[in-house]
Amino acid sequence: MKKIILYKIFLLAVISISCGNHNNSERDHVALDSMRIQKVYKIDTLTLEAVIPKDAQSELCKNFMDIINKVYFYGQFDGKYSNPRMLLTACADSCYDGFVKDREDPNSGKEEGVLIERYIKKVYETDKVITFLFYHHSNTANGYYVDYTEYGVTFRKDNGRIIDIPSLLNEAFVGAEWQNYVKLQLKRYWEIPTGKEIQNLLEAMGRRVESISECDRFSNLMLNDHLRQGNDFIELDVNIQDIPMPKYGMYLTVGGLVFNYQNGELCHPIEGLPNVVMPYSVLEGFLNDRGKQLLLCK
Numbered sequence: 001m002k003k004i005i006l007y008k009i010f011l012l013a014v015i016s017i018s019c020g021n022h023n024n025s026e027r028d029h030v031a032l033d034s035m036r037i038q039k040v041y042k043i044d045t046l047t048l049e050a051v052i053p054k055d056a057q058s059e060l061c062k063n064f065m066d067i068i069n070k071v072y073f074y075g076q077f078d079g080k081y082s083n084p085r086m087l088l089t090a091c092a093d094s095c096y097d098g099f100v101k102d103r104e105d106p107n108s109g110k111e112e113g114v115l116i117e118r119y120i121k122k123v124y125e126t127d128k129v130i131t132f133l134f135y136h137h138s139n140t141a142n143g144y145y146v147d148y149t150e151y152g153v154t155f156r157k158d159n160g161r162i163i164d165i166p167s168l169l170n171e172a173f174v175g176a177e178w179q180n181y182v183k184l185q186l187k188r189y190w191e192i193p194t195g196k197e198i199q200n201l202l203e204a205m206g207r208r209v210e211s212i213s214e215c216d217r218f219s220n221l222m223l224n225d226h227l228r229q230g231n232d233f234i235e236l237d238v239n240i241q242d243i244p245m246p247k248y249g250m251y252l253t254v255g256g257l258v259f260n261y262q263n264g265e266l267c268h269p270i271e272g273l274p275n276v277v278m279p280y281s282v283l284e285g286f287l288n289d290r291g292k293q294l295l296l297c298k
Contacts, residue, residue, distance in 0.1 A: 028127055029125060030053060030060065030125065030130050030157060031053070031054040031055060032051045032052065032053060032054060032122065033051070033052050033053075033054050033085070034049075034050065034051050034052070035048075035049070035050050035052065035085055035088065036048065036049045036050075037088070037089065037092040039092050039093075039095060039096040039099070041096060041099035041100055041103060042099070042103050042113075043103075043112075043113030043114075044099040044102075044103065044113055044114045044115075044116075045113070045114075045115050045116070046092060046095045046096065046099075046116045046117075046118070047116070047117050047118070048088060048091065048092050048117075048118045048119075049118075049119050049120075050084070050088055050118075050119065050120035051120060051121060051122050051132075052064070052083075052084040052085060052088070052120070053084065056082060056083035056084070058160055059159055059160030059161065060130075060155055060157070060160030061083070061084065061160070062160070063155060063160055063161060063162055064084060064132065064155070065081070065083075065084050065087055067132075067134060067151070067153050067162075068084060068087055068088065068091070068120075068134070069087065071134045071136065071149065071151050072091050072118065072134075072136065073091065073094075077090065091118070095116060099114070102114075112140035113140065114138060114139075114140055115138065115139055115140070116136075116137070116138040117135070117136070117137045117138070118135065118136050118137075119133075119134075119135040120132055120133070120134050120135070121133045121135070123152070123253055124154070124252055124253045124254055127157070128156065128157055128158070128294060128295075129154050129155065129156060129157060129163065129252060129294075129295075130154070130155050130157055131152060131153065131154040131155070131251050131252050131253060132152070132153055132155075133150065133151070133152050133251075134149075134150075134151040134152070134153070135149070135150050135151075136148070136149040136150075136151075137149075147263070148262075148263045148272075148273065149262055149263070150260050150262070150273050151248050151260075152248075152249075152250075152251030152253075152258060152259075152260070153249065153251055154251045154252045156294075162249070163252075163294075164249075165249060165250040165251070165252075165257065166250075167290075168287055168288060168290055168291030168294060168295065169286050169287060169288060169291060170286060170287065170288040170291075172285065172286050173286050177285075178286060179243060181276075181278065181282065182243050182276050183220075183223075183243060185276040185277070185278075186223070186243070186274055186276065187219060187223060189274050189275070189276075190223065190271070190274070192219060192222050192223050193219060193222070194216075194219060195213070195215035195216035195218075195219050196215070198215035198218055198219055199215045202215070243266075244266070245259070246259050246260060246261045246262065246265060246266075247262065247265060248260065248262060252295070253277075255277050255279065256277055256278045256279040256280045256281075256282070256283055257277070257278040257280075257283045258275060258276070258277050258278075259275065259276055260273045260274070260275040261273060261274045261275070280295070280296065283295075284296060
């Protein structure tokens with residue numbers, strides 16, 4: 001009887017350690033390699049730094065390469081290269097060829113030097129998942145904006161597949177509670193006061209406030225006005241009560257669920273990449289049973 005009790009205690013301890021392990025030991029990590037390429041032609045510069053899976057035959061590596069092809073090549077190199085190092089080298093060579101073509105063409109109209117940065121980083125790993133961040137930034141030497149993308153992808157480690165985050169969420173995902181959380185985070189990103197903060201401010205000025213909802217309406221107007229300020233390139237008509245999900249997939253980090261809005265997707269490009277981080281403690285309420293099992297071990 002004593003042995004059975006001790007065995008049960010041991011088994012519970014093992015299960016607890018397995019489920020709570022978000023920072024697994026080095027021996028459980030996906031084997032990665034690193035590479036760095038810099039290409040310079042006259043006044044144009046490309047810097048490419050990446051961590052890449054070592055096992056080129058794994059499903060994880062194949063799906064990883066598909067993302068590289070999608071983010072950096074717009075799908076033009078499907079199946080052409082057998083490992084990510086060759087693919088990224090081709091990426092750098094293609095960029096360099098573009099530098100040469102533009103500088104040697106008197107009609108290109110490009111006078112300023114171009115600076116391009118491309119990074120691939122591992123930002124999160126547990127015993128079940130691994131997340132990479134694919135980053136692209138290009139601008140002219142005088143700082144003029146050209147292009148800016150940040151694309152996060154979370155893979156399953158057991159089969160190498162990309163995790164479809166929405167499939168792990170319950171029906172509350174599209175409800176008011178989710179919208180309210182996203183709206184609050186975007187207001188914080190743009191440093192726009194929340195309804196409660198506006199209420200406190202108005203009361204401090206001696207104005208009687210009947211309800212926070214009155215302040216929420218004011219805050220929503222502030223956000224929409226902010227989105228439209230200085231808009232020289234795109235028309236914005238953001239309904240803050242029905243915020244669209246970003247066109248690129250959501251991903252997981254140590255802080256929780258993250259999704260970025262790309263340049264021009266939700267606001268003027270000079271506003272950067274608005275992002276929302278939902279802690280796991282909040283995310284749990286939006287997960288279905290499959291999501292809880294995969295992400296929270298429940």
